[in-house]
Amino acid sequence: MGTLLKLNQVSIDFNTRQGPLRAVHHINLEIGTGEIVCLVGESGSGKTITSLSIMRLTDYEGAVISSGELMFDGHNLASLSQKEMQELRGKRIGMIFQNPMNALDPLFTIESQLVDSILTHRRVTKPEARKLALELLQKVGITEPEMRLKQYPFELSGGMLQRVMIAIALSCDPELLIADEPTTALDVTIQMQILQLIRELKDTLGMSVLLITHDFGVAIEMADRIAVMYAGAIVEQGPARKLITAPEHPYTQGLIRSVQSYHSHSEGLYTIPGSIPPLQELPTGCRFHPRCAFASERCRQEEPVLALTREQHQVACWNTAEAGQAFAEYATHKETAAPINNLAALPAEDDLLVDIQQVTKTFPLRGSLFRRSKKAVHAVDNVSLRIYRRETLGLVGESGCGKTTLGRLLVQLEKPTAGTITFDGQDVSSLSDREWKELRRRMQVVFQDPAGSMNERWRISEVIAEPLHVHIDLNEQDRMARVKETMKLVGLNPDWHTKYPHELSGGQLQRVCIARAIILKPSFILLDEAVSALDISIQSQIVNLLKDLQRELGLTYLFITHGLDVVRYISDRIGVMYLGKLMELAPAEELFTRPAHHYTRALLDANPSMDPDHHAQSSISDIELPSPIHLPTGCRFHTRCPAATERCRTEQPELREIRDRHWAACHHPL
Amino acid sequence: MSVKSIATPVQPLRIKRRAERRFRSVKSRHVLLALSVSVLLFILFSAVAPGWMASHSPTEMSESILASPSAGHLLGTDQYGRDIYSLLVYGSRQSLLIGVGSVLIGGLLGSVLGLTAGYRGGWLDSLIMRFVDMMMTIPGILFAILISATLGPSLKNMILAVGLSTFPGYARMMRSQVLSIKSAPFIDAASTIGASHFMILRRHIVPNCLPPLIVMATIGTGTAVLISTGLSFLGLGVIREIPDWGYLLSLGRSYISVAWWISLFPGIFISFLVISINLLGDELRNLLEPRSRR
Structure with a gap:
């Protein structure tokens, strides 16, 4: 070689x-x-x-x-x-980039971009180039290549666009x-x-x-x-x-x-x-x-x-x-992953904190001036979920599955189209402004992008003290003392309180966000992809911190993420979402060792592992994710499911308990 | 394809030059800034204490009519024998008042409308913005003429006219700024903390809208002076014993073939004022960037 x-x-x-x-x-x-x-x-x-x-x-x-x-x-x-x-x-030398959505020009069809790149480097006529383009699309596994050639980048999904990028690179x-x-x-x-x-x-x-x-x-x-x-x-x-x-x-x-x-x-x-x-x-x-x-x-x-x-x-x-x-x-001493399949080790399910009942959220699409659009995006569809005190509930799923919307509904950043959300016995949608403000103190959020979720014109101390300004009347001295105490708690140097956000690293900024979330001593924190943007070595530091804080302060977490390894480690129970539906809900270890839903199985199979002998594989049919506007009938997953039957196409499966505390919405569970 | 000798450390020339150019531009930026500050200081002093800055009394008529620039009359004299330089010094107060005053009116009105429309959204947004669009379709100068003509020529009306004709721009800019900030994660973060709308507006949105507003306002000051100049030139300005710069410029029109200095120097003063304010506005925006604070 x-x-x-x-x-x-x-x-x-x-x-x-x-x-x-x-x-x-x-x-x-x-x-x-x-x-x-x-x-x-x-x-x-x-x-x-x-x-x-x-x-x-x-x-x-x-x-x-x-x-x-x-x-x-x-x-x-x-x-x-x-x-x-x-x-x-x-x-x-060909090159492909991280974000295929930005790497293609939105103004031109796939065909013209592909043909252009062929014509730049090869001495062929235009019809020949067009034929080559078609072959290339077939080579990179794009279905219905003739139709795709005529389409614009926005009409294709991310995975398909990356295939097009590869086709261009291969041209x-x-x-x-x-x-x-x-x-x-x-x-x-x-x-x-x-x-x-x-x-x-x-x-x-x-x-x-x-x-x-x-x-x-x-x-x-x-x-x-x-x-x-x-x-x-x-x-x-x-x-x-x-x-x-x-x-x-x-x-x-x-x-x-x-x-x-x-x-x-x-x-x-x-x-x-x-x-x-x-x-x-x-x-x-x-x-x-x-x-x-x-x-x-x-x-x-x-x-x-x-x-x-x-x-x-x-x-x-x-x-x-x-x-x-x-x-x-x-x-040699590495624990050979002795899975604690011990349901008794899970937090007791008697102390209900959050109760989400049959919540639905649709976003209507804007029609034109003369024609009202009846179409809508079904972000969350009839989801019921309970979160118990002091537990961590993980929520996983691919982009567009509605997990983030569900979180936003919970903290009332969006209003549900239907259904009720109860927090500690209080129906959140029926509260007056004052009662709601009181409740806010007890539920906090940490977002994915730590730099974006703070005002870059503020000093760190002001960012952390913002909830105090809103809720508690303190003099400057007491407030600073509380800020510094919280900074210590999340592992930040209290002397940094005069710094500006851009002077800190991503991991430190996420600590600032966590400090802001816990300064009011809440009982519930929504972690929306809170560690997804961080590097591995920083990510594990933050996950450890979250675990420690949970133990010390008795917190309840809803941990929303697409990272399977993290969610397995941090969660007590995990819910899997797909196209707005909750597909499976089970204790973490149970879900990973004995998944019941075919979608969960496909997710786990596709997750790259650290084991060089075990290859990740795609057990999912090679079909794109359906659009959330035109949802499949019956089971949402049937279009990509390897085990789909006629019944799956027509009848929507209900979430039912198939094993102890293990719920799945599937007609033919694994 | 030619392959040059290997293992020589490569320093693409073009890049090096670009870096040098950047360095030089930093230096020249400082010089320009110093110049514009001195120009503004000079005009400011003239406006506050014209007696100290002028060489003659603005009403004093000397015997040399339409004299070209000389040691006695630095920038020459007009048809009445008045000293142009001194007229400019005494006229600066009015020009500056018009510039700053109309920006205050236009900027304030536009910002409040834009802020409300952008933050509140919905039907109020549509209502305000359609009104703003309507105002935008009327050319600014035409609108200013309309106001001056109906309310009569006075300094107050001139400021009002120029201010009202410029507010739609501020409203549009503010609205788009608010819309982009409103969707930032830290606004979500603030509302999950429980901050009220007023708090979010005051502590998050307004401070983040300020940098572009300041830039626009500084540029607007220059534009306002220009518009008022135009109005004066058309005879709709403030007619007083001491003409403002625009009026002076228009007065020189009839003598342009024999006494170019009457029109030229007011023109130069106006340009200098506008350019200096714009440069200063750019610099101010850079200063307001939090990243440049330390």
Whole structure:
């Protein structure tokens, strides 16, 4: 197998007002012909800018390849002119991006965009190009390609658009495909289909793939080799399997242990302390040493370089021996996931806090001026759900399933179309403004985007104190004392209260949001994708914090997410939603080990695991999610269900208890 | 395709130049800012204490009629022998009053309407915005003429006329600003905390609407001076012993072939005022960005 692309000591600098800022430092990376290499790293690790440098798109980002060479099939890409690069881009190197919805021009049809890209690089006539476009769409598994060609991007779903993007990238048979987080914006069932497609295409076309991801699960699914990046440098790389089972760099070990600890039943998740340092404040010596348990004096002084430790495996660490031993010890002692299928361990179901009864929410679509539209989006359809005091109820489902709307209904950010919601015995829709304000004190929300959910013009102390302003008359001194006390409780340095939001990292900001939520000592917190936007190492810190707070303050959580690993770890019971319906409701461990609904099963199957022997698969029919405007009759899932029968097509299944505390809405439960 | 020698550290020239250009532009921005501040300070002083700034009395008629700029009369004299420079200094108060006053009226009225429409939504939004649209269809200058003509020429009416003709722009801008802020997650966060509408408006929405409003207001000040100039030029301005800049400009019209300085210098003063205020407004917006605060 020859080498197609070789990055040799490549460094990339950003030009800033304060002078050049090193974003990527002396990285070496090789991609062989027909090989999938995964570049794994958390946000800010420099993985995206590395991929852009291969296309020399860095020039447009105000960055400069300041040293090193990028050898692609005998050419040094770093020394080519932009014009010469244009010859390579699209033709020999294709690229797909994270968000397919933004990567296509909304004004042009799929056909014109696909044909354009073919005509740019190939000497064919327009009719020939059109034929090629059709073939390409078939190749990337798009059903009814003739119809799709005529459509505009907004008419296609995210998964299909990503397929179109891949088709465009493939239009000139590139030797190298760069995929930058190609499935991060997609649902887990669609993600599997796209990843499978990339793997098949690699096999049939013999191209090389550089896959950039933050998700170790995806990397294990896909990669022949994995390179792990941290703060602008590659810290470890080698064949995928060995890298996962026997990582040698403490950072890789930490990441893998964090992910794996979601499947354990230990008290807290394994976490790497601290967070990625900003580029301006990189520590001396090894850039990981402030967060490393094995850091020695040498690590503080001297920067380690990538060195071969075993066959094809390189690590940049001074203490691999110690670290390797520690991980081996962990691996042998690792709990072999003894599932506590013990229903008695669950919180008692006698102390009802939230009772959602037959709640429905529809959003009418706007018709035109002369024609009233009768159409509506059925976001939540006749859902009943109970949440008991001190429990964590997880709510999972793919985008558009109505889980977020249900949460918003609960905290009255939306009014239900039908049904009642009772909080601690009070019907929330019948309350007067004053009673409702009192109730607000006891139910709080933490949103997905911590930076967006605070006013960026306010200092941290003002953000945290906002609920106090609304509800409690305190003098300035008492208020500050309370703010600082809460900051300590959520693990923030109280001296930071004068800072502005943009001075804190994402994880710290989410702590601020949590502090704001608990400062009034509520009994219930809605966590709407509260950890989904955070990096793995930060995510586990926040999950631990949430668990601790729940224990200390006796909180009840409704945890809404699409992340299956997190929800399994944090929840006592889990509800699964699909197209506005609650499909299944069961204790967490029961749901994961014995799912009853075929949809739940499909979700679990598609979830990439950390086990290199276990491949995720798509057990769902290769059909797109139906639109929430034109819902299928009968069981909502029957269009994609492998076990659908005539009855499923006509009769809507009711939610019924099929095992102890295990409810499912399915005619043919597993 | 030519492949150049390998392993040389590459520094694409174009990029380097771009960086240099950016550096230079930072420097020139500071110079421009200093210039515009001094221009504004000069005009402000003239408005407050014209006696100190002027070289002659504005009503003093010298014997040299229509004299070109010289050491005695820095910017020349008009047809009555009055010193142009001193007339400009004394006229600055009126021009500035019109600029600031009309922006206050237009900005305040427009903002309140836009804020209400955007936050409240529904039928009130439609009602207010249709009214604003209606006002927008009438050209600003025409509207100002209408008011000046019906209410008669006075400083107060001039301010009112210019202010009323500019408010639709503020209303539109404020409404769209409110709409985008209203959908931000931190507004949801505030309402789940239990904050009242008044609190959300006062503490979240208004402060976040201010930066574009300030920019628009500074630019509006310049525009207002221009509109008032136009009105004066048409003879609908304030007719007083001491003409404002626009009126002076129009007075010079008849003598443009023999005494270009009567029209040119008021024109230059107006342009300088407008440009300086705009530059200052840009800078103010940058300062208001929280990210630049530390």
